[in-house]
Amino acid sequence: MADILHRVGVEHSSPQRVYDALTTLDGLSGWWVEKTTGDTGRGGVVEFRFGPGGIDMEVAELDPGRLVRWDVVDGPQEWIGTSVQWDIRQDGDWTIVLFRHEGWREPVEFMHHCSTKWATFLMSLKELLETGTGAPDPRDVRISDWH
């Protein structure tokens, strides 16, 4: 098993604002994927649609202002059975976001790509909260031929 890990700090924000950006359609479409639909409540399924493909996440755990956990229920074959966890806390002026996309079966090349891509989306989340404008798909930062 292999995991993707990341950490960003959001300045002059709050755990509740970060939590809202992870648990509302408006928030998610502001930093990750513009075409986001579905039910963001616990047990609900949120559908993210990138151009031709997509990812469906079941909301597995919610602890307001502290934790969000999604289980991947549909999407790229390598993602099926993996989980994404967000841990949030306040440290002085900074809201710290710890990210883990865990349970990859193998450290395949696509996992390398997703790791870098997640970093750019975490920076997009940070920018959304700090400046009001993120860079969600299809306005996301291009990192390679795989987009």
Next chain:
Amino acid sequence: MADILHRVGVEHSSPQRVYDALTTLDGLSGWWVEKTTGDTGRGGVVEFRFGPGGIDMEVAELDPGRLVRWDVVDGPQEWIGTSVQWDIRQDGDWTIVLFRHEGWREPVEFMHHCSTKWATFLMSLKELLETGTGAPDPRDVRISDWH
């Protein structure tokens, strides 16, 4: 053991140009750390100096246009004993860079930070090669309170 993985593609470049950016003081100081000194040949030690701290890498393996491998010989305690490997290849118009910082003893919070930070430095490498200007320390992208 835990690894940090990344993948970027550099457009309209070449494996030799990416290799040069990883194996010359001029290249390394253009995307990672401006204060880079030392011997970039096989068996040499390259010294990267960030503000108060630093990292010393021993050049463990070099395969021109294909592979670079560094062993961390000094730096943050969590980095000692870890290795950084770069695999380079051409895919059509894209030079693909696969990155692995491997051998972390534990997936500590600092590893989360370094993973995101490496992603921004890989984007800096890409920008250096595509535009002529990277974002090395101390002009690097700030991602959090840990910089």
